[in-house]
Amino acid sequence: MKAAVLVFPGINRERDMARTLKLTSGHEPAMVWHADSELPAGTDLVVIPGGFSYGDYLRCGAIAARSPIMDAVRSFAGKGGLVLGVCNGFQILCEAGLLPGVLMRNENLRFICRDVYLRVERSDTPFTRGYNAGQVIRVPVAHGEGNYIADGETIARLEGEGRVVFRYSSPDGMIDPNWNHNGAINAIAGILNERGNVLGMMPHPENHVEPAIGVTDGRGLFAGLTEALGRAA
Amino acid sequence: MIPNATPITPELVAEHGLKPDEYKRVLDLIGREPSLTELGIFSAMWNEHCSYKSSKVHLRSLPTKGPHVIQGPGENAGVIDIGDGLACVFKMESHNHPSYIEPYQGAATGVGGILRDVFTMGARPIACLNALSFGAPEHPKTRHLVSGVVAGIGGYGNSFGVPTVGGSVRFHSRYDGNNLVNAMAVGIAQKDKIFYAAASGVGMPIVYLGSKTGRDGIHGASMASAEFDEDSEGKRPTVQVGDPFSEKLLLEACLEIMHKGCVIAIQDMGAAGLTCSAVEMGAKGDLGVVLDLDKVPCREEGMSAYEMMLSESQERMLMVLKPEKEKEAEAIFRKWGLDFAIVGETTRGNRFIVRHQGEVMADLPIKELGDQAPEYKRAFVNAAKPKVIEADDVPAPVGLNEALEKLIATPDLCSKRWVWEQYDHIIGGNTVQRPGGDAAVVRVEDGPKGLALTTDVTPRYCEADAFEGGKQAVAECWRNLTAVGAKPLAVTDNLNFGNPERPEIMGQFVGAIRGIAEACKALDFPVVSGNVSLYNETNGKAILPTPSIGGVGLLDDFTKSATLAFKRAGEAILLVGETTGWLGQSMYLREICGREDGAPPPVDLIEERENGDFVRALILDVSATAAHDLSDGGLAIALAEMAMASGIGATLDDAPDDIPAHAYWFGEDQARYLVTVPAAKVADVLARARAASVLVSRIGTTGGDALTLPGESPLTVASLRDKFEAWLPAYMAGEMTNA
Amino acid sequence: MKARITVTLKTGILDPQGKAIEGALRSLGVEGVASVRQGKVFDIEIEGSDRAQAEALLKQAADRLLANTVIENYHVQVLG
Amino acid sequence: MKARITVTLKTGILDPQGKAIEGALRSLGVEGVASVRQGKVFDIEIEGSDRAQAEALLKQAADRLLANTVIENYHVQVLG
Ligand SMILES: Nc1ncnc2c1ncn2[C@@H]1O[C@H](COP(=O)(O)OP(=O)(O)O)[C@@H](O)[C@H]1O
Numbered sequence A: 001m002k003a004a005v006l007v008f009p010g011i012n013r014e015r016d017m018a019r020t021l022k023l024t025s026g027h028e029p030a031m032v033w034h035a036d037s038e039l040p041a042g043t044d045l046v047v048i049p050g051g052f053s054y055g056d057y058l059r060c061g062a063i064a065a066r067s068p069i070m071d072a073v074r075s076f077a078g079k080g081g082l083v084l085g086v087c088n089g090f091q092i093l094c095e096a097g098l099l100p101g102v103l104m105r106n107e108n109l110r111f112i113c114r115d116v117y118l119r120v121e122r123s124d125t126p127f128t129r130g131y132n133a134g135q136v137i138r139v140p141v142a143h144g145e146g147n148y149i150a151d152g153e154t155i156a157r158l159e160g161e162g163r164v165v166f167r168y169s170s171p172d173g174m175i176d177p178n179w180n181h182n183g184a185i186n187a188i189a190g191i192l193n194e195r196g197n198v199l200g201m202m203p204h205p206e207n208h209v210e211p212a213i214g215v216t217d218g219r220g221l222f223a224g225l226t227e228a229l230g231r232a233a
Numbered sequence B: 001m002i003p004n005a006t007p008i009t010p011e012l013v014a015e016h017g018l019k020p021d022e023y024k025r026v027l028d029l030i031g032r033e034p035s036l037t038e039l040g041i042f043s044a045m046w047n048e049h050c051s052y053k054s055s056k057v058h059l060r061s062l063p064t065k066g067p068h069v070i071q072g073p074g075e076n077a078g079v080i081d082i083g084d085g086l087a088c089v090f091k092m093e094s095h096n097h098p099s100y101i102e103p104y105q106g107a108a109t110g111v112g113g114i115l116r117d118v119f120t121m122g123a124r125p126i127a128c129l130n131a132l133s134f135g136a137p138e139h140p141k142t143r144h145l146v147s148g149v150v151a152g153i154g155g156y157g158n159s160f161g162v163p164t165v166g167g168s169v170r171f172h173s174r175y176d177g178n179n180l181v182n183a184m185a186v187g188i189a190q191k192d193k194i195f196y197a198a199a200s201g202v203g204m205p206i207v208y209l210g211s212k213t214g215r216d217g218i219h220g221a222s223m224a225s226a227e228f229d230e231d232s233e234g235k236r237p238t239v240q241v242g243d244p245f246s247e248k249l250l251l252e253a254c255l256e257i258m259h260k261g262c263v264i265a266i267q268d269m270g271a272a273g274l275t276c277s278a279v280e281m282g283a284k285g286d287l288g289v290v291l292d293l294d295k296v297p298c299r300e301e302g303m304s305a306y307e308m309m310l311s312e313s314q315e316r317m318l319m320v321l322k323p324e325k326e327k328e329a330e331a332i333f334r335k336w337g338l339d340f341a342i343v344g345e346t347t348r349g350n351r352f353i354v355r356h357q358g359e360v361m362a363d364l365p366i367k368e369l370g371d372q373a374p375e376y377k378r379a380f381v382n383a384a385k386p387k388v389i390e391a392d393d394v395p396a397p398v399g400l401n402e403a404l405e406k407l408i409a410t411p412d413l414c415s416k417r418w419v420w421e422q423y424d425h426i427i428g429g430n431t432v433q434r435p436g437g438d439a440a441v442v443r444v445e446d447g448p449k450g451l452a453l454t455t456d457v458t459p460r461y462c463e464a465d466a467f468e469g470g471k472q473a474v475a476e477c478w479r480n481l482t483a484v485g486a487k488p489l490a491v492t493d494n495l496n497f498g499n500p501e502r503p504e505i506m507g508q509f510v511g512a513i514r515g516i517a518e519a520c521k522a523l524d525f526p527v528v529s530g531n532v533s534l535y536n537e538t539n540g541k542a543i544l545p546t547p548s549i550g551g552v553g554l555l556d557d558f559t560k561s562a563t564l565a566f567k568r569a570g571e572a573i574l575l576v577g578e579t580t581g582w583l584g585q586s587m588y589l590r591e592i593c594g595r596e597d598g599a600p601p602p603v604d605l606i607e608e609r610e611n612g613d614f615v616r617a618l619i620l621d622v623s624a625t626a627a628h629d630l631s632d633g634g635l636a637i638a639l640a641e642m643a644m645a646s647g648i649g650a651t652l653d654d655a656p657d658d659i660p661a662h663a664y665w666f667g668e669d670q671a672r673y674l675v676t677v678p679a680a681k682v683a684d685v686l687a688r689a690r691a692a693s694v695l696v697s698r699i700g701t702t703g704g705d706a707l708t709l710p711g712e713s714p715l716t717v718a719s720l721r722d723k724f725e726a727w728l729p730a731y732m733a734g735e736m737t738n739a
Numbered sequence C, D: 001m002k003a004r005i006t007v008t009l010k011t012g013i014l015d016p017q018g019k020a021i022e023g024a025l026r027s028l029g030v031e032g033v034a035s036v037r038q039g040k041v042f043d044i045e046i047e048g049s050d051r052a053q054a055e056a057l058l059k060q061a062a063d064r065l066l067a068n069t070v071i072e073n074y075h076v077q078v079l080g
């Protein structure tokens, strides 16, 4: 795997992401500066990590979405390259138009950091092949603006095309407003683009991969990606 | 604009907070009338906050040395050796008054300031904690303050990207007009790459870095600043706004230029901004400093020398660079989009010279600005020792269950989840123990070491007996670190008191320091940094004396840390330490009986140490499966917390005959812990305790889904949890922060 | 020249902040507010003094950055 | 009745958002913007039709919730 982790000013989970990629794939990712206009040669996975690019000023992800490196990411994705955006990365992908919809303030208007449960809706994507469809995983969230919305038509398309990959659920996999901490429509926690090669998700699987630190439910995502890319290579 | 040569009237002097005799000292020192800018500089350097004029004499009695202390008080933060070539850099600081005026920004900039103190020394911040004291819940301002302060702490730390892993929150009417926001930051540095404030070398460039200077936080003379303002907008706001985004860039840029070896000396601009940082760099390095204010990056137009010297704009640094590295350093700062300007140089001789628009605005002796600050031995009186309350004189509750259920739902004892869920406490991927336990545990990158972190103080004890209260704050901190299996290494303190000009307040201050000093000595727990916040009072009513203690402990292997959750059914619950049923100043007395009186529990430091060492050993050799120290609310509360953390219940044996049941279950005797031990190891553990002369008794067994106190019906853990979790969210539901 | 760009949410887009504010106003006892929608204003200082040029510039700023036209409308005013 | 409350930062108060936006516009190649300060607007629907009453209501809403008067100014407009 040759992963590239994008670094924007104000991004702050890039170190967590890099460590997890190294830990799960055995390969050190390249750290790519926002002002660069090209991805390193041979990149097969672009990861936009979490954090507060540009302080979340204006709109989360808005300023980062317009940086030079994003043009490179757009063309990489256009050629079918895999792109993973986590938290602020998801927000950036939406702002960049690579994914539909927007992430609004959490319903209760507060930042929330806690473990949540996600129901994995599909296992037939390069991002989720490490899980079984219907499996419930426990991963943390840490965001103030994770409330996914899009217009009715977009939501209908996302649902119709099976592009909702993760949903907030109860520990036994029920969709229940009490377990949807940010108020996202249809409890949406992660979605794919039309082509299925760009995934955006609010929770942080990269923080749940080490047995010594606690839960390891995030590993499946990275293990699956490593395998998918290994197979492709 | 008031000209620099304005005649200095007694009113102007008073507006600057200088007493007549202090002003006389200024005149004696410089042999002439100061210019307005100079007056501003003196007022900044000699106020209580910067000069420690009332506290210095007493702070000297704190133990500050130890084999692992690399840097004690006197720099931006304390530094201790944690082995493997690494150092831990930490400090706690208050932002009380700003947080009362504007809770969000006040708290946010408090966090920003303490983070800067830590990374100024070359450390990457790895954790933040905070200690918050608010007024009574029913006070009309309290909810708004809680909401804003918590959002502000989270807002800054989350965006900056440091996990906020612990802290404390309390409510008491004595903080009604004066809430306390104490923030602590902890960082890790290479032991041989610590950076200090002292400049060295003559003719070295002094560089200004970070954000631009605005008119933020210029307190000075309200009259003077009113006159500075020519437009009709009226009073100029002095509120500082935090910019965590810029601070994150500043962090990365600073660490990068430090790494590249560009830095000779570095000092953040905190209180009294440019003045304090420039004077400190020069004075510590035995050098003079010349500043050219025309070079200072300003955010607003027409800023005077006075304003630039006193501005408290955030996210700024001053550095002395190696001249040959200037270009390289500048390129790094530009890359991060930060301002970079050479604003002066170091000089021979000990003058502090400030130039602006071709004029010398200030020319002062640099050493004396710091060293010759007034120092007071303020009068103090020790309060009479309160009388000891006998357990028999305190009524028993209607039922133990009822008392327990009531206590865990009180503002001070209930779950603070509503608070810490607004803090990103996992960023970094190193948080081994999240908020909610005795101490947070954070892995030192790539392990196997871990740091245990906590902040503690029991203000009601300090109010009753400042000396015992001071001891207790340190002891509880030490105990919390021990309860997760860490070896306590050192502390930072944040001493919050009322007006030191009142002898009874000064008595509290002196008493608390004596207590802290005694406990730190007895526990080999030196003070390596700290902060003093005085004048915390409104309408002559002082806060409860609140010496917050922030402690750092070390785990050689973070995977060995203990948590307070019961692990499995059928394990023995052991109580370590002596229980006498001390109810004076207890939560039981306050919340159930409506009384805040009596002497607080005394702290036997020898026992404290022996019991703690015993518990730590049990944790490290894996005899103990869970551990928890006893504090507010005593034994019953500690048991409930262990049960709630796990979902596993417990059945408890009868209280000993010689102690009234309610005093046994709710008394707050110190130096105590609860541990659980697998049934097979009980005999061995008890034998070891006897051998070590540590008092240990078996008091019950884990299991089931309810907590059953003797003679009471079972209380399900789920129902306890509901009560424990409910109060704060319900209370806060009435509030929305400013949109 | 001074100018102001006002950015508001399109009708039909949910506004969690607005909704929360409605609730908060009610619980503060401020009665009579039927609905609240929150938007942004940008007060902008522009170099030069050509109005038409300024308007073009502002439109560009809004389109390219200040508004997310998927969910937001904007309105440009040159105040002179 | 429709109304709008505009909340802006007081002069001299740091506006980190505005600063970041200035930088972003520059790096997007939008030239000629000297400064940006960001504020909020609240579009409010009010019950009833008494203008004076509406204004009083809006002022109350702004003072008590919508504006942080320590650092912000506000301006109320009843649009009818
Ligand atoms: N209560 C205290 N105990 C020990 N040291 C203290 C205490 N208060 C302040 N200090 C030390 O005095 C120095 C100055 O403190 P302070 O003015 O708060 O720092 P800063 O200039 O970074 O704001 C620091 O080195 C601090 O560690």
Ligand SMILES: [Mg+2]
Binding pocket: B076, B117, B268, B270
């Ligand atoms: Mg400092």
